[in-house]
Amino acid sequence: MDIIETVFLRNSLVVAFAVIGVTIWISYFLADKLTNGRIHGSAIAIALGLVAAYFGGVATGGNTGVADVALFSGIGLMGGGMMRDFAIVAAAFGVHLSELKKAGLAGVISIFAGVIVSFVVGAAIAVMFGYTDAAAITTIGAGAVTYIVGPVTGEAIGATDAVITLSVAAGLVKSILVMIGTPLVARYIGLDNPQSAMVFGGLMGTTSGVAAGLAATDPKLVPYGAMTATFYTGVGCLLGPSILYFLVSGIF
Amino acid sequence: MIVFGVALLSICLILGMLIGEALGVLLGVDANVGGVGIAMLFLVFASNSDALKALTQGAAGDGIKFWSAMYIPIVVAMAARQNVAAAVDGGVLALVAGVAAVVVSFALVPILSKLGNPKTPSFDSEEAS
Numbered sequence: 001m002d003i004i005e006t007v008f009l010r011n012s013l014v015v016a017f018a019v020i021g022v023t024i025w026i027s028y029f030l031a032d033k034l035t036n037g038r039i040h041g042s043a044i045a046i047a048l049g050l051v052a053a054y055f056g057g058v059a060t061g062g063n064t065g066v067a068d069v070a071l072f073s074g075i076g077l078m079g080g081g082m083m084r085d086f087a088i089v090a091a092a093f094g095v096h097l098s099e100l101k102k103a104g105l106a107g108v109i110s111i112f113a114g115v116i117v118s119f120v121v122g123a124a125i126a127v128m129f130g131y132t133d134a135a136a137i138t139t140i141g142a143g144a145v146t147y148i149v150g151p152v153t154g155e156a157i158g159a160t161d162a163v164i165t166l167s168v169a170a171g172l173v174k175s176i177l178v179m180i181g182t183p184l185v186a187r188y189i190g191l192d193n194p195q196s197a198m199v200f201g202g203l204m205g206t207t208s209g210v211a212a213g214l215a216a217t218d219p220k221l222v223p224y225g226a227m228t229a230t231f232y233t234g235v236g237c238l239l240g241p242s243i244l245y246f247l248v249s250g251i252f
Numbered sequence: 253m254i255v256f257g258v259a260l261l262s263i264c265l266i267l268g269m270l271i272g273e274a275l276g277v278l279l280g281v282d283a284n285v286g287g288v289g290i291a292m293l294f295l296v297f298a299s300n301s302d303a304l305k306a307l308t309q310g311a312a313g314d315g316i317k318f319w320s321a322m323y324i325p326i327v328v329a330m331a332a333r334q335n336v337a338a339a340v341d342g343g344v345l346a347l348v349a350g351v352a353a354v355v356v357s358f359a360l361v362p363i364l365s366k367l368g369n370p371k372t373p374s375f376d377s378e379e380a381s
Contacts, residue, residue, distance in 0.1 A: 016329060017325075020325045020328050020329050020332075021325065023328060024324070024325060024328060042324045042327075042328070045324070045328045045331075046327065046328055046331045047331075048328075049328045049329070049330075049331030049332035049334075050331050050332070050334060050336050051336075052332050053331065053332050053333060053334045053335070053336040053337075054336040054337055054340065056332070056337075057335060057336055057337030057338065058337050063335045063337075063338060064333045064335065065332055065333045065334050065335060065336060065337075066332045066333060067332070067333040072332075075329045075332050075333055076333050078325075078326060078329040079326060079327075079328075079329030079330035079331070079332060079333045080330075080333070083326050083329075084326055084327070084330050085265060085269075085287075085288045085291075086261070086262075086265055086319060087319055087320070087322050087323040087326045087327075088288055088292070088323065089261060089264055089265050089268070089288060089291045089292050089295055090261055090295075090316055090317075090318075090319035090320040090322075090323065091292075091320050091323050092291075092292035092293075092295045092296055093261075093295055093299055093308075093313075093316045093317065093320050094299065094320075095292070095296050097296055097297075097300055100293075100296070106364055106365065106367055109364060109367065110360075110364045113360065113364060114357055114360075117353075117356055117357060117360060118353040118356075118357060121349070121352045121353045121356050122349045122352075122353055125345065125348050125349040125352055126345070126349065129344075129345045129348075140345070140349060143346075143349065144349045144350060144352075144353040145353075152282050156282075166343070166345060166346055168338065169338055169339055169341070169343070169346035169350075170345070170346040170347075170349040170350045170353075171350070172334065172335055172336070172338055172339035172346075172350070173339045173346055173347055173349070173350025173351060174350040174351075174353050174354050175334070176334065176336060176339055177350060177351060177354045178354055179331060181354060181358070185358055189358055189359075189361040189362050190361065190362045190365055191361060195365055196361060196362070196365040199361055199364045199365045200361050202364075203357045203360055203361055203364065204354070204357055207288070208330055208331075208334070211327050211330070212327045212330065212331055215323065215324050215327050219323070219324065222323065223292060226288065226289070226292070227289045227292050227293075228289070229289075230272075230286050230287065230288040230289040230292075231285065231286040231289055233284075234272070234275070234276065234279075234281060234284065234285030234286055235285075237276075237281045237282060238279055238281045238285075
């Protein structure tokens with residue numbers, strides 16, 4: 001046992017490559033044999049990843065899913081922000097400038113629309129659950145924007161820790177649902193071209209959710225969605241503790 | 253040389269991140285504003301430029317394509333390190349707020365796509381028929 005642990009820990013990133021590679025091989029096999037290719041192999045792989053993350057989190061009590069299990073710590077590095085951003089930028093290789101220009105304005109509008117709509121929905125639900133304090137309502141609304149905007153806003157306007165935790169949970173639910181739901185609804189919302197992918201990225205905003213959701217739908221759409229999604233969190237952090245908070249305090 | 257492409261990709265990401273970070277400071281926001289998006293624009297410009305052909309074609313281009321192909325495995329690893337347990341533990345309010353935000357945003361995708369480009373829907377229906 002000791003030998004295994006030593007080797008796995010010392011080569012954690014290499015272990016991650018192997019584990020993820022085998023997971024994807026199994027997923028594509030299942031997609032092909034069980035669903036006849038109706039469900040994309042990467043969608044199954046991402047779902048398996050999320051299930052593993054749940055059990056990893058429950059077993060260790062940590063907050064980085066399966067990466068908290070020592071033997072799989074390399075997955076934390078492989079799936080961390082640095083590698084994610086590096087691969088997303090690489091995915092832009094081969095993107096056509098003309099496609100970006102065509103959807104530019106709609107992309108920008110979608111970022112602001114996305115932040116405001118998610119915020120209003122989250123805040124309305126907070127009110128429905130009986131919250132009457134402007135800081136709490138704003139923070140939960142901001143959590144529905146993304147799980148980064150929630151705590152940034154909450155800390156800026158002095159919300160309680162419990163409310164901030166709640167806002168992170170709301171943002172995580174959103175991110176995970178986008179990962180799973182995107183391939184299922186893609187056909188119905190016309191998500192099959194660069195323009196709608198840019199609008200989608202701007203509306204959803206959660207970089208992880210958009211990245212995984214589009215990868216499971218059609219990898220060619222990823223760079224377009226990611227391009228707008230990466231502006232969303234910044235816009236959310238800008239609007240949340242300022243205009244949106246002022247509006248909410250005006251009402252409550 | 254493969255590493256030339258990898259270096260170009262790295263430089264694009266670092267420059268984009270620096271600009272995104274600076275934008276955050278300028279706007280007084282505690283976040284990187286669009287660093288990755290700006291980095292992607294740099295790479296798109298570089299790959300469309302004749303002057304940088306040596307860094308984006310042949311073996312150097314393969315260095316970029318490799319990381320582009322590693323995108324899905326990295327996303328799977330990213331899924332495996334999400335705090336799913338916390339999302340499940342968040343209770344009904346977090347669940348309802350998250351789900352509602354996603355459903356409403358999904359519904360807006362076709363509306364805003366039409367707004368930006370009126371031709372898109374007809375293109376879609378042609379494909380469907």
